[in-house]
Amino acid sequence: MSSAPRIHVAADFPVGGDVVLPEGPARHVARVLRLGEGAPLRLFDGAGLEARAVLVEAGRKRVVARIEAVEAGRGESPLAVHLGQAISKGDRMDYAIQKAVELGVAAITPLYTEHGDVRLKGEREAKKLAHWQAVAASACEQCGRAVVPTVHAPLLLTEWLGQRSESLRLVLHPGTAGALERSDPPATVALLIGPEGGLSSADVAAAMAAGFSPLSLGPRILRTETAPVVALSLLQYRFGDLDGSLPYETD
Incomplete structure (x- = not known):
């Protein structure tokens, strides 16, 4: 698993497409983590999918990640x-x-x-x-x-x-x-x-x-x-x- 920050974003993850991060995750990425364009991210949708992504825009008002690959998430217990x-x-x-x-x-x-x-x-x-x-x-x-x-x-x-x-x-x-x-x-x-x-x-x-x-x-x-x-x-x-x-x- 990549050491890139993991961010929960309830969205579709189209491979090759862009995801505009909602206000909370966007603020966390841009202002707390202070990540810039080109920084890697791991996004997960909360329903079982995880995406490898890279930031293509990291402004104060808009943060956009490009989806590079999508896979099934791990870490769920059989119980x-x-x-x-x-x-x-x-x-x-x-x-x-x-x-x-x-x-x-x-x-x-x-x-x-x-x-x-x-x-x-x-x-x-x-x-x-x-x-x-x-x-x-x-x-x-x-x-x-x-x-x-x-x-x-x-x-x-x-x-x-x-x-x-x-x-x-x-x-x-x-x-x-x-x-x-x-x-x-x-x-x-x-x-x-x-x-x-x-x-x-x-x-x-x-x-x-x-x-x-x-x-x-x-x-x-x-x-x-x-x-x-x-x-x-x-x-x-x-x-x-x-x-x-x-x-x-x-x-």
Whole structure:
């Protein structure tokens, strides 16, 4: 993979054709990275395609890349995990989303739970959702994925539970173990992470009634943004592609 900067641009990539970068990516390329004409880029469309490109125009008002070659993106896990993450305050939710994307999550739904103290409505919810989706896209730029996982609109926990059909459904719940002890790898997983105050007994009961099994992450209580990192790492190691057979890079 080229060391050229990777930029998410939701567009068609015609080989030999030009792509005008939208305002956000254009500003990042021209003003933050300070790239000029002739600089190489990697563009990805967020749906699985990646393009090798070169800048042919890098002005303050317009940035244009010429597509040289297109290929299928890499970096997707064979394990499709849908993360139900209770909404947390401040940067904690951003961190959880960023790291979940780096660890190969397929989709994320922010959740309203009984003990959760964040409630978003109307325009505020829409702005937060757009921000979280941008966090996911930025994480893809860094980690090499060409598919940007969807961050769904926030739901009540009961609504999310009612939509679940994954072959393995897990809820983080202290004091239990054994949920990953199965010989047949699941193709799809639903993973439920509670808020800072933990899931209520009613939340846990509702998850169990929806076919979820309890998953323990050991004797220590993890923060709400740390728990998905540990749980997803275990799932990817046990059933996905985090098995040490491929080289890794850090950024």
